[in-house]
Amino acid sequence: MKALDEFLRVIQVEKNFSVHTVKEYERDIMQFIEFLNLEGIEDFKEVEYLHARLFVTKLYEEKMSRATISRKISSIRTFFRFLNRDYGMDASPFLSLYHPKKEKLLPHFFYEDELAQLFEANKGEDLKSIRNMAILELLYATGIRVSECVAIELDDIDFHYSILRVMGKGRKERIVPFGQYAHDALLKYVNEARPILMKNKKHNRLFVNLRGGELTDDGVRYILNEMIQKASMHTKIYPHMLRHTFATHLLNNGADLRSVQEMLGHANLSSTQIYTHVTKEHLRSTYMKAHPRA
Numbered sequence: 001m002k003a004l005d006e007f008l009r010v011i012q013v014e015k016n017f018s019v020h021t022v023k024e025y026e027r028d029i030m031q032f033i034e035f036l037n038l039e040g041i042e043d044f045k046e047v048e049y050l051h052a053r054l055f056v057t058k059l060y061e062e063k064m065s066r067a068t069i070s071r072k073i074s075s076i077r078t079f080f081r082f083l084n085r086d087y088g089m090d091a092s093p094f095l096s097l098y099h100p101k102k103e104k105l106l107p108h109f110f111y112e113d114e115l116a117q118l119f120e121a122n123k124g125e126d127l128k129s130i131r132n133m134a135i136l137e138l139l140y141a142t143g144i145r146v147s148e149c150v151a152i153e154l155d156d157i158d159f160h161y162s163i164l165r166v167m168g169k170g171r172k173e174r175i176v177p178f179g180q181y182a183h184d185a186l187l188k189y190v191n192e193a194r195p196i197l198m199k200n201k202k203h204n205r206l207f208v209n210l211r212g213g214e215l216t217d218d219g220v221r222y223i224l225n226e227m228i229q230k231a232s233m234h235t236k237i238y239p240h241m242l243r244h245t246f247a248t249h250l251l252n253n254g255a256d257l258r259s260v261q262e263m264l265g266h267a268n269l270s271s272t273q274i275y276t277h278v279t280k281e282h283l284r285s286t287y288m289k290a291h292p293r294a
Helices: 002-014 019-038 049-061 066-087 112-121 127-142 146-150 180-198 217-230 239-252 257-264 269-290
Strands: 163-167 173-177
Touching (some): 002 019, 019 049, 019 066, 019 146, 019 217, 049 066, 112 127, 112 217, 127 146, 127 180, 127 217, 146 217, 173 257, 217 239, 239 257, 257 269
Antiparallel strands (some): 163 173
């Protein structure tokens, strides 16, 4: 479908959305298109508010979470705004649609002893282990998004000052520091592993797959899950969990909220404040376990 293909190109190229986010948008919109086909609607011009309401009702009937439904409404609403802007179609069917209130779920993160177990289990001197350790160290040291991680180029790292240039959402550039562990792991990877993994490939991306090609978002997710299995940890892992861990550990150890906001690349402080709830819950849990009369 021409309009959908154009929309996906716009959000990836112009809006700088990650590959993972673009796939989510595509899945959400395709699900709505399938619903319209069942309703006998073959043209977006025929879509009315009633169809939008029926679609959301169907999602509730399928027992989807409020967060998932809210995301789907947002995806389709953005698509209809694009149709309005580029094709002159009515964007109203989804504009006044109610966004279900999201459940207040605290971000999942690793405790420091869990993270130590993950690092310890994945030490190694083979090329794959050196690369994987560099990825893990960098994600935890900087709290960068997986899309930002795979986009890093060699020129973005300053080993002298231990800082990293990151291109975030909306093509906003920020500078993030990293510590000695990440510094050593990255230097070892760049000097010892990457040149061999590159083989005959020629590109400037920092992280590469075992064939020398550019590493993808899904590739990082696969690597992290392999590392979790190797550590025999009975938990799920995803790149954003390391971002949550980065922010939580900084705040637990006295970092101020504004600094954490800047390092995470959050446009609004409210996005960072969720981690204060995590640290409060952590403090409460510690108190309840440790105080004799809790």
